[in-house]
Amino acid sequence: MNDRLAYLIMIVSVPILWVLAIQITGFPSFLLPPPDMVGDVLWTERELLASHTWTTIVEALTGYAVANAIAIALSISFLYLPWMESLALPWTVVIKNVPFVTIASILIIILGDTPLPKIIIVVLITFFPILANVTKGLKSADPVLLDRMQTLDSSQWEIFTKVRWPSALPYYIAAHEIAFTGSIIGAVVAEWLFARKGLGYLIVQSMSQYRADRVWAVTIVASALAVGAYLLVKAIEKYLFRWQVQDLS
């Protein structure tokens, strides 16, 4: 089946299932608001939603950019300085496995309601998949190609740009598939814990006011954002690796 058609079917199915759920359970609209009510919130409160969405996007992208910079720099250092990898291993294991909500709480106590704790949370969540994949990708370079480069007396820079990095690229893109979406989820969760701006904050505020319709509206915006991030990565992947599908004839 055509991918686009499948997406279309899903987008059409969601409101149908939604209405069905309301019919079957009989929940009142303040518990389970119908799609038109949520659609109404999306439209009438669009400026409020947009400004909070923007805050979330800025935090997510800033954190993600920092995570990419650190992870790539570390991966490259692992390649040329193996002792760095041994030294970093326990740190990465801890960063990957410590429950980030607890770290978030600590950061909020120290840093208060600033963008910084949210950005740090995004970095902590997205950093590891990038580090793991790029490290593996850089080491996946074909030894036969490396031998060829050595007999041509290539500089380390040429070996990196012409062989190592192209070999790592598919791994790097695969990391974005996981981590880019993760950056948005991370930012929303961090705001949800403590903030005065952003989609996460809007959820908390709406819940305290029993505004189920707005919670649903935020859910739709945040989901669209995360799915959009994923689809963007897929589109970039398709463009970068267009040669893989090129027809023989």
Add this chain to the structure above:
Amino acid sequence: MTIEFSQVNKRFGDIVALQEVSLTVEDGEFVTLIGPSGCGKTTMLRIAAGLEEPTGGSVLVNGDTPRNACREHQIGVAFQRPALLASRSALSNVSMTLEITGLDGALSPDELLTDFGLGEFHHHYPHQLSGGMQQRVNIAAALVHNPAILLLDEPFGALDELTREAMGEWLGGVLSKSAKTVIFVTHSVEEATILSDRVVVLSARPGRIAEVIEVGLPRPRSRASRTDEDYLREVARVRTSLYQAVELSN
């Protein structure tokens, strides 16, 4: 360009890969290394390419170290597995050698690929080419900067028998147009005989030279000569020597 192995020793831990190997490959000569697995033929080739250092003895390429010969871009190598980047087209993979060596215009990648029968495949990616075509691109990439020395490690080892014969004949043709000093590693007695001026038979554990055989066949040689009586006699000579080397190895 000559390649001179003088009493070369190479150990990997407890394993003696090469023991007291001495051999001089003359300028423009085609020398094949053949022997049972573990006889050190690939190690010899890698030492000549500067990819391994001998534990003892020396290897000189025109009186200089292999590393320096690489610096002067005198060496082209091709292995059994083509050293091609999946994300570059055939043409771009060949041009990469020129980008790295900075020897623009040594040979034209375009013309070389066309010469190699890949005229229509310049913009194909490696995964779109057959094994034999990939290997031709690989050898083009090893030749395009016009090195004086070509080191080939079982370049046709992964190909089927008929493609392999065709590729052998093709390589002979390429070298007859532009003579190079060649060290060629193979498992195939027939391939060694039809291509070489001399066949060096090695035995294993430890890797050492068992016999050096001069192939007494006139050039040019083609696939048709594979059915000649003279050719078959030379093949039998090399094979007998190889069997003796295998005996020595145990």
